[in-house]
Amino acid sequence: MAKHSLDKDKIKILLLEGVHQTAVDVLERAGYTNIEYHKASLPEDELLKSIKDAHFVGLRSRTQLTADVLNHAEKLVAIGCFCIGTNQVDIAAAEKLGVPVFNAPFSNTRSVAELVLGEIIMLMRGIPQRNAHAHRGGWLKSAAGSYEVRGKTLGVIGYGHIGTQLGILAETLGMKVVFFDIEDKLPLGNASQIHSLEALLNEADVISLHVPETPQTKDMFGATEFAQMREKSIFINASRGTVVDIEALSEALKSGHLAGAAIDVFPVEPKSNDDEFVSPLRGLDNVILTPHIGGSTAEAQENIGIEVAGKLAKYSDNGSTVSAVNFPEVTLPQHKGTSRLLHIHHNRPGVLIKINQAFSEKGINIAAQYLQTTADIGYVVMEVDSNQAEQALGELKAIDGTIRTRVLF
Ligand SMILES: NC(=O)C1=CN([C@@H]2O[C@H](COP(=O)(O)OP(=O)(O)OC[C@H]3O[C@@H](n4cnc5c(N)ncnc54)[C@H](O)[C@@H]3O)[C@@H](O)[C@H]2O)C=CC1
Numbered sequence: 500m501a502k503h504s505l506d507k508d509k510i511k512i513l514l515l516e517g518v519h520q521t522a523v524d525v526l527e528r529a530g531y532t533n534i535e536y537h538k539a540s541l542p543e544d545e546l547l548k549s550i551k552d553a554h555f556v557g558l559r560s561r562t563q564l565t566a567d568v569l570n571h572a573e574k575l576v577a578i579g580c581f582c583i584g585t586n587q588v589d590i591a592a593a594e595k596l597g598v599p600v601f602n603a604p605f606s607n608t609r610s611v612a613e614l615v616l617g618e619i620i621m622l623m624r625g626i627p628q629r630n631a632h633a634h635r636g637g638w639l640k641s642a643a644g645s646y647e648v649r650g651k652t653l654g655v656i657g658y659g660h661i662g663t664q665l666g667i668l669a670e671t672l673g674m675k676v677v678f679f680d681i682e683d684k685l686p687l688g689n690a691s692q693i694h695s696l697e698a699l700l701n702e703a704d705v706i707s708l709h710v711p712e713t714p715q716t717k718d719m720f721g722a723t724e725f726a727q728m729r730e731k732s733i734f735i736n737a738s739r740g741t742v743v744d745i746e747a748l749s750e751a752l753k754s755g756h757l758a759g760a761a762i763d764v765f766p767v768e769p770k771s772n773d774d775e776f777v778s779p780l781r782g783l784d785n786v787i788l789t790p791h792i793g794g795s796t797a798e799a800q801e802n803i804g805i806e807v808a809g810k811l812a813k814y815s816d817n818g819s820t821v822s823a824v825n826f827p828e829v830t831l832p833q834h835k836g837t838s839r840l841l842h843i844h845h846n847r848p849g850v851l852i853k854i855n856q857a858f859s860e861k862g863i864n865i866a867a868q869y870l871q872t873t874a875d876i877g878y879v880v881m882e883v884d885s886n887q888a889e890q891a892l893g894e895l896k897a898i899d900g901t902i903r904t905r906v907l908f
């Protein structure tokens with residue numbers, strides 16, 4: 500088991516939002532026993548208290564790690580998002596602090612695609628309003644506004660991991676799949692890319708959004724886009740709430756322009772299951788409302804727990820940053836018989852030269868060296884004889900431009 504400059508039982512891991520037990524198991528198996536586990540997200544004052552002395556933090560989509568919160572996290576080494584989206588973390592601020600952010604880029608992909616597929620069928624049959632009627636003692640037995648999905652056109656916006664899975668599944672039901680993406684994408688199955696959003700909206704019977712939250716996707720869907728959708732078409736959003744102008748969606752549904760919708764994500768979501776859900780979509784029978792559970796299946800959560808906890812343990816034990824979303828990616832072999840020094844610095848010319856000069860002047864032999872950079876930071880990993888590790892660490896700390904350093908014995 501890897502030995503650290505800090506004993507493993509002193510390394511505090513803060514896990515929030517009920518991440519799956521597999522995460523705890525993976526971390527404990529790796530020797531990390533100082534785990535503070537919370538079933539829900541924490542109110543900001545409690546978060547600030549708990550994160551102050553945490554070395555690692557794991558969260559899902561509810562916890563907001565703003566620059567301010569990160570600045571309180573004096574000992575933070577890495578962040579694990581136990582989900583796909585990383586928009587809840589100020590990843591640029593984390594990078595500047597030398598803190599890598601990891602996620603699970605595809606462990607819940609299938610769960611979201613399956614949910615959306617089911618919703619397409621339900622909405623095409625007008626089931627949500629029939630279900631609501633029956634609950635109120637009504638009986639809406641009628642074929643009006645009820646259609647098979649076979650032969651209908653699905654328009655996917657954001658043809659990434661989820662969008663492509665959904666496209667393949669929809670084709671197995673006989674749907675025609677068209678997609679819009681800012682990148683040129685390889686169409687899977689018989690899908691085809693349409694380069695104009697307006698043309699896609701004019702053509703599709705069902706529109707499903709699968710874009711990330713970025714400055715570009717904020718409010719990308721409003722009154723203009725809803726008006727461009729076909730009369731009596733269906734709208735689904737299981738991406739991020741900020742992508743859609745929810746008032747404009749509500750209007751498009753109330754006017755009857757849209758036949759129905761399924762919405763899993765909202766501009767403002769309740770912080771806990773005890774808080775009230777407030778939305779202009781409440782009370783609309785033809786809308787399926789789900790509480791951000793696109794990725795909430797046993798299979799997905801179990802896999803995410805293993806994947807993200809594994810990445811945190813690996814970064815802690817060996818410095819590997821593979822698949823970090825905001826950090827230079829370094830794949831590292833196991834180090835045997837040497838100590839490994841990790842040095843994160845501002846990406847300015849000459850830092851590596853200064854390190855090598857300092858080591859050479861002090862007679863510290865470098866057995867191996869790895870360097871990767873992004874525009875803002877550089878990440879150097881070096882191996883030295885264990886009897887020179889403390890001295891080498893001191894030299895590294897004194898290098899101008901250093902953000903943080905760590906040693907693994
Ligand atoms: N409801 C839920 O529980 C879940 C929601 N999500 C959300 O779904 C999003 C998509 O997930 P993945 O498919 O895994 O992401 P991905 O990164 O594989 O795919 C996103 C696609 O959107 C495209 N894109 C980006 N900006 C665009 C724009 N302005 N217009 C059109 N296309 C654009 C990208 O080029 C990419 O092809 C995540 O970022 C996350 O926010 C993910 C998992 C669960």
Ligand SMILES: O=C(O)CCC(=O)C(=O)O
Binds near residue numbers: 582584
């Ligand atoms: O399961 C969660 O908490 C969030 C899922 C999600 O939205 C994501 O993976 O991006």
